Amino acid sequence: MLTIHAADELRYGWDDDTEPVKDGAVAVEGDRAVWSGTLTEVQERFPGARVRRWPGVIGPALLHLGPLPDAPTPRERVHEVLKRGATAVLEEYADTPELQ
Known part of the structure; x- marks a missing residue:
């Protein structure tokens, strides 16, 4: 639709x-x-x-182009990217089981 x-x-x-x-x-x-x-x-x-x-x-989505920032947990690593304004991460940096 x-x-x-x-x-x-x-x-x-x-x-x-x-x-x-x-x-x-x-x-x-x-x-x-x-x-x-x-x-x-x-x-x-x-x-x-x-x-x-x-x-x-x-507007266009912002793509995080590098490795996820360091943080104590996988969830906090993703949250750090979102706080920076990105809405997507390259698959090669989010392919570990704890991030999926």
Whole structure:
């Protein structure tokens, strides 16, 4: 089912000079983003799609690219990554049984 996720602002990157899209939206089907733009543009392209509105900003997920930081337990190692803003970890760094 295609869903449009909308927020006050849509960002295509966090560190670039790209201007954010005010009243932005992303059309998502399954595990793929299929279209983005203003909410009006996305709704015109996908009329009748379900719309979910979120407070704040929609933007790309941050990926933790290195080994997990040291911490007393596996859970705390993952929590440390999440506190830094990452939403995903490379599989090669999370393939031990205690992290799965």
